[in-house]
Amino acid sequence: MDRWLISFSLGALLSLFLPLTPSLFYVAFFTVLSLLCFFISKTKWLSALFCGCAWLLWHGASYHTVWQNNGLDKNSVNQKYQQAVAEITSIAAIKNDRVSFIADISSLDNKALKKPIRIRVTWLEPSIVPKQGQLWLLTMKIKPAHGFANPGGFNYLTWLKQQHIHATGFVKNKAVNQLINKGVTWREQLYQKFSQLLPEENSSAIVLALTFGEKSQLSDKQWQVLTHTATNHLMAISGLHLGLVALAGYAWLMLLFKVLPIKRLLPTKHQDTLLQFNVQHLVLFGVFLITLFYAYLAGFSTPTIRALIMLSVFILAKLLSLSLSKSRLLLISLSLIILVAPFSLFSVSFWLSFGAVSLIFLYLWRLPAKPIESSSLAVKCVNYFKHLSVFQVYLILVLLPITASLFYQVSLVAVFANLVAVPWLSFVVVPLVLLALIFTWIFQPLADVFLALSQVTIDIVWWYLSWLSDFSWGQWKIHHDAWLLLSLLILLAVVFFVTHLPIKKAVVICFLIAFSLKISQLNSASIQKDNWYLDVLDVGQGLAIAIRANNKLLLYDTAASYPSGFSVAEAVILPYMRYHGFNEIDLLIISHDDNDHAGGVDVLTEHVPIVNKISNELETGKACLEGDVFQWQMLNLKVLHPKKERADHNDDSCVIKVSDGVRSILLTGDISSRIEQDLVNHVPELLKSDVMLAPHHGSKSSSSLAFIHTVAPEVAIFSAGYLNRWRMPSQQVKDRYQRLQVPTLNTAEQGMISVSFTQGEMKITTYKQDIWPFWFAN
Incomplete structure (x- = not known):
């Protein structure tokens, strides 16, 4: 049996690394292979391998074909506002003046959909905050799921797929937005009642995270502390929390059966049945119901479903008196998780949880607990603390590759933080919080007492974590x-x-x-000392270009920042720098002051040193003026435009040619055809380049035929947002490049585009096709 379970799980895992778009053809192909192997005795075990592969690809195909099945054009669905009938399926997250929630769309513009489309909705300043369970008619613009594709950063698209979210949407105010059905779920009612009891303190956000799994109220400062101490896993209701609730529930129910005369309370005809039935079975069934309720409170999130499956396998084995080894228990649980929630395999938290459980079993196998001969309580406590410390160090070190891959930094205080925070939150904070929630509906004064105690206990552990996170040596960037x-x-x-x-x-x-x-x-x-690299980062509708040479970094533009507080520089550029090991920006060039080009300057200045700056808008640094020549590493930088020190408009963009004497690139900012013609008239001999950044993201007001012909690039690169509202790059512009037989690439389609220059040779790679081409991430 173990071989079949291993084969099925391995097949599901290997299917993730196929560089293809899942379709019914591949599902049928692997299904046929599975059947053929099943009927051949020598290859019978491979049947489960291909079955696991077909299972994942079938779910992937179902996700990708939702638009086609509903008769919708994926590439044009976002071009207009549509009226959608939406059922709210999550508790709304409120941050500043924005509300976000998950909804299932069953109808668009009075046309019923064959299969609901799950969407993550943002609503700016709604008159009424939608609640889970309600049915709304919303006027919104919908965009298919998409995310930035760069190394080192958070893959938003993978996260959306993991949650089975097909699209994102933005509600239009001053339009038809009305509540159809006011009914809300019991979970929403509990959340509203409980959150009203909480004081306006930082610890209240932690209370909501530990009870309902709602982490949206956690501040950036709190996340920073959790990340620096590697304790952010404690804020997600997962196996640790469900295991604790199950353990506490088992202890209380066993005590209940022993203390209360339950047998005498039952009718005579049921007393014999109770004697025949093992009381422990009733307790285990009660434990399952308790953990099921806790998972319901957490909204049946993916981590809670995984933990619930594992706990259910354990309880069922006990109820049926099955003797399962630790390895078989783990394999059965893994196979069931793949069957019930196959997209869990996309999640780093899954591999952390699965790895932690596997390592615990491995630790107990190789280092079994030895009985302590001394009866002294002090000696027992010392030994217990010693073993706990060793195990904590062991667990953190072995899981280090997974945790370090998230932010490319290692917390050197993680051991000290988790050694205190894990037992404290598990055995002190969580019980108090859950007791407060239970008594909210039974006896509110007692709920207030438990809440007050939980606030105090959270403040204690938070002071400790904040103290650890402030150590300058506490973070090791790799x-x-x-x-x-x-x-x-x-x-x-x-x-x-x-x-x-x-x-x-x-x-x-x-x-x-x-x-x-x-x-x-x-x-x-x-x-590779004389090699250099150009990376056009995928930053949406904006621009950020990195040039790497001699382990130094040049950055041309910093992408956009938004009123919501989101900064592309923080989401893309800083992770990119950590990925490549850059702790500073050696040279920062700002083309002009538009937000989509200069919006990330403040964020970068706050987080990393900037050695040199070139811009016509910054108070410090050199100006960017026509005729200037700069030497950076082995590269020559020639400024071709502007003539005056200004940066207010697109045509003020700093146009720079970067060359190593053999190969060259042309950075054009947002110049229009007017400036292009001026450059063609005055410096045509300097425009010739191997790689050109297409001006103004491919706007129809740029990339004139004369300019493209004069530059004569081997490739032109568009930096544009996916299905952006300006529809850049314009079809007219793409036709011009095609007419002159110039190949084009677009970050919206290929993700980050990289060009390496090695001894006069040029090689182009894209993130989605060459670096990370797997279907679950693209």
Whole structure:
């Protein structure tokens, strides 16, 4: 049985790394392979492998074909506002003047959909906040799910797919937006009643996260503390929380059956039935109901579903008196999770949870607990704390590759933080919070007491976490290559741990591998000393271009920031820098002062040092004026425009040619055809370039035929937003490039576009096709 379970799970996992778009053809193909293998005795075990692959791809195909099945054009659905009948399926998150929630769309413009479309909706300043369970008629603009595609950053599209969200939407005010059905879910009623009892304190956001799984109220400062101490996992209701509730429920129910004369309370004819039935079975069934209720409070989020499945397998095995080994319990749970929630495999939290449980079993297998001979309570406490500390260090170190891949930084205070925070929140805070919730409906004065106690206990642990997060040495930033080396060494350490290799030999082997890899890295760096790289980042409707040379970073424009507080620089540029190991920007060039080009300057200035600046709007740094020549690393930077020191309009953009003497690129900002013609008339010999950034994101007012012909690039790159409202790049512009046989690439379609220049040779790669081409992320 184990082999079948392993094969099924492995097939599902391997299907994620197929660089294809899931379709019914591939589902049928792997299904046929599964059937063929099943009827051949030598390959029978492969049947489960192909079955797992077909299962994931079928769900992927169902997700991707929702537009086609509903007769909707995915590429034009966002071109107008539509009236949608929406059922609210989540508790609304309120931040500043914006409300966001999840809804299932069953009708668009009075046309019923064959399959509901799940959408993440944003509503600015609504007159009434929608509540879970209500039915609304909303006028909104819908855009198919999409996210930035760059290395090091959060993949928003993968997260949307994991939640089975097909689109995002924006509600139009001063339009038809009316409530059709006022009925709300019981969860929403509990949330509203409970949240009204909470004081306006920072700890109240933590209380809501621990009870309802609603983390939207947590402030940026709180998330920063949680991230720096590697305790953000405590804010998601998952296996840890459900396990604690199950343990507490079991203890209380067993005590209840022992203390209360339940047998005497039953009718005579049911007393014999109770004697025949194991009381423990009733308790386990009660535990299941309690954890099911807690999962309901959390909105049956993906982590709670995973934990509930695992707990259900354990309870069912006990009820049926099945003797399951730890490995089989784990495999059955994994297979059921894939069957019930297949998109869980996209989630990093899944791999953290699954890895943690696996490591616990591995730890108990290799280092079984030894009985303590001394009866002294002090000795027992010391030994317990010692084993707990060792285990905590072991768990954090082994899971380091997964946690470090999130932000490319390692918390050096994680052990100290989790050693206190995990038991404190588990055995003190969570019970108090849940008791407060229960007594909200039974006896409110007692609920207020439990709430007050929970606030105090949260403040205590929060003071400790804040103190740890303030240490300047508490964060170790690592780049991608260092992460790969760290992952390899930890993988080897796990192998040595399993095989019981002597510690001295294991250390020597790890040291030799690390040393050889470092030497190889140094040799590679010396060979590539004269190489340089251009990365046009995927920043939506905006611009941010990175040039890397000699381990230094040049940044041309910083993309946009928005009134909501969201900054593309924080979401894309800073993670990109961490990924490549840059701690500073050696040269920052701002083309002009439009928000989509200069909106991230303040964020970057706050987070990283900027050594040199070139701009016509910044108070510090050099101006960008025609005729200026700069030397940066091995590259020459020639300014071709503007003539005057100004940055107010698109035509004021700083146009720069970057060249190594053999290959060159032309950075054009947002210039119009008027400036293009002026450049063609005055400096035609300087325009010739191998790579050109298409002016003004492909606006029809730019990229004139004369300009394209004069530059004669081998490739032109558009930096544009996915299905942006200006419909850039314009079809007219794309036709001009095609007419002159100039290939074009678009960040909205390919994600980040990279060009490497190596000894006069030029190579182009795109994030979606070459770096991370897997279907679940694109």
